[in-house]
Amino acid sequence: MKRIPPSFFLTFLLLALSLLTSCGSSNSSPDSSSPTNYIENKGSDTIVNLALAWAEKYQGEHPDVRISVTGGGSGTGIAALVNGTVDLANASRKIKDEETSEAQANGVTPVEHIIARDAIAVIVNPNNPVNELTLQQISDIYSGKYTNWQEVGGEDRPIVRLSRETNSGTHVYFLETVLRLGSKEDKTLFSTNTLLLPSSEGIISEVRDNPNAIGYDGLGYVPKDLKMIAIAKEAGGEYVLPSIATVNDKTYAIARDLYMYTNGEPAGIIKDYLDWILSDEAQVIVAELGFVPAIK
Amino acid sequence: MEKSLSWREFIITRLIQSSGYSAILFVALIFFFLLREGLPTLGEVDASSLFNFRWYPIESYFGILPLLSGSLIVTLGAALIAVPFGIGTAIYISEIAPRWMREILKPLVELLGGLPSVVLGFLGILVLSPFLRVFLDLPTGLTALTGSLLLGGIAVPTVVSVAEDALDSVPRAYREGAWALGATKWQTIWRVTLPAAKSGVLTAVMLGVGRAIGETMTVMMVTGNAPVLATGLGSLFSPVRTMTATIAAEMGEVANGSTHYHVLFFIGMVLFIISLVVNVIASSVVFRAKKRAERILS
Numbered sequence: 133m134k135r136i137p138p139s140f141f142l143t144f145l146l147l148a149l150s151l152l153t154s155c156g157s158s159n160s161s162p163d164s165s166s167p168t169n170y171i172e173n174k175g176s177d178t179i180v181n182l183a184l185a186w187a188e189k190y191q192g193e194h195p196d197v198r199i200s201v202t203g204g205g206s207g208t209g210i211a212a213l214v215n216g217t218v219d220l221a222n223a224s225r226k227i228k229d230e231e232t233s234e235a236q237a238n239g240v241t242p243v244e245h246i247i248a249r250d251a252i253a254v255i256v257n258p259n260n261p262v263n264e265l266t267l268q269q270i271s272d273i274y275s276g277k278y279t280n281w282q283e284v285g286g287e288d289r290p291i292v293r294l295s296r297e298t299n300s301g302t303h304v305y306f307l308e309t310v311l312r313l314g315s316k317e318d319k320t321l322f323s324t325n326t327l328l329l330p331s332s333e334g335i336i337s338e339v340r341d342n343p344n345a346i347g348y349d350g351l352g353y354v355p356k357d358l359k360m361i362a363i364a365k366e367a368g369g370e371y372v373l374p375s376i377a378t379v380n381d382k383t384y385a386i387a388r389d390l391y392m393y394t395n396g397e398p399a400g401i402i403k404d405y406l407d408w409i410l411s412d413e414a415q416v417i418v419a420e421l422g423f424v425p426a427i428k
Numbered sequence: 429m430e431k432s433l434s435w436r437e438f439i440i441t442r443l444i445q446s447s448g449y450s451a452i453l454f455v456a457l458i459f460f461f462l463l464r465e466g467l468p469t470l471g472e473v474d475a476s477s478l479f480n481f482r483w484y485p486i487e488s489y490f491g492i493l494p495l496l497s498g499s500l501i502v503t504l505g506a507a508l509i510a511v512p513f514g515i516g517t518a519i520y521i522s523e524i525a526p527r528w529m530r531e532i533l534k535p536l537v538e539l540l541g542g543l544p545s546v547v548l549g550f551l552g553i554l555v556l557s558p559f560l561r562v563f564l565d566l567p568t569g570l571t572a573l574t575g576s577l578l579l580g581g582i583a584v585p586t587v588v589s590v591a592e593d594a595l596d597s598v599p600r601a602y603r604e605g606a607w608a609l610g611a612t613k614w615q616t617i618w619r620v621t622l623p624a625a626k627s628g629v630l631t632a633v634m635l636g637v638g639r640a641i642g643e644t645m646t647v648m649m650v651t652g653n654a655p656v657l658a659t660g661l662g663s664l665f666s667p668v669r670t671m672t673a674t675i676a677a678e679m680g681e682v683a684n685g686s687t688h689y690h691v692l693f694f695i696g697m698v699l700f701i702i703s704l705v706v707n708v709i710a711s712s713v714v715f716r717a718k719k720r721a722e723r724i725l726s
Contacts, residue, residue: 321484325656
């Protein structure tokens, strides 16, 4: 038998040693007095990131104010305001009548402040010749009634419906406002072959790539190279493209106001904070997070 | 001197023993936890709506059949790719390739096994799914097939390295005996080496399938996650939603202790039971095969 020379093949994994440099920085904070001005802010999950960004910026500028932000949903926030456990309740819907009466029974007067607006743009591939749809048509596309672009004035292509996952606030809002056209009795559901993508990015890349696709996303997140659909509230109505102007004058159909509620007219630090939220400086953050700034 | 040695022996034996038993303990604990969180489902959702065709949890539609069929079809597709491809690669590396080739291939396959699945998911979204859409003229490239191809890619290294080890451990005398009887290289591989390594190769297949059915990230990124009931092989070319992707996508936002939360754990239980059944079948087949071989040898 032929002797094979012993070959030594060494496959070593070189482990890079990460040097743990412990920096001995002294941690003497300048603020000796603990902040006494404390704002408790709770509510809508749609707004929670925006509220956090505001709170962070504001605390940076006013080190004496502490703002605690938690989510949980609009209902949770309003319930907390009614119980008097929070100073500011975030809500992505108007307060309900029964909530107001419950609050009044508890000695709380909810006062509404519009802090930003939220709009959803319906997007398609730039090669798709369809430019405008009515709300009803979009509802029928997503519920599975229309399956070919021809049925809404496009090319002979299958419609591929894209949506966010069911746990996204945008998904629920789209379901209520577009699929069910705002009607509570309507039990229309998304067609089962609607693709549920876990991220905005997933929807955008599929729409960019696929001429069959239709998707939706927060207005601020839509990149310039995708086509937004002009939407009419009803057949024969005016088709309106989403923009900051059309959202603010309420001509665009899929838009809503975002609110903060206070107990009575705000005063003191809460008033300062709300005034700051409506300043240009804070509203820039609104646009950065994909919402529409509220123009007074 | 002797006493301290036996003491050390005792401690080391116990340590090794307890780490062996700990595996049993962990599996039992995990299963107990899944049961505790998942079983309330049966009280909250009746069986007819649980085994239904509609999954839309925010409106209390908890039909898990689309998810079950989605997982099965993606895994089946992955197995169809990974098994022949993986065993073929293992045979090539262990039986046919010259030594230098083997030394290049083996570490490369192992490197492939170490690729993070998120990275593969990216490849799937950016390269594979657009390609499949245009190439096969599909409405969308986010389909079960895309998931199967990528999962096949994930399972291949597992299959290759386990199957290759099994083939390698077949005594050289078996092959020499076959050659001496005038068998060709192919006949030797197909009739002698592969059957002799059967139990190891089967383990490789099972591990590969297990890897595929449990994979989450890639599947969530490329299969489109539409909860449509898969009815046949044609469903390979349409979007599906798997059990793993459902748990991953929905667990983060679900209210603790709600029906939806329990149903997600129930799905986890179903996954656990599926992999348990696969493993039990595999080991019983291997066991039976061994017994027969022993009978013949004795």
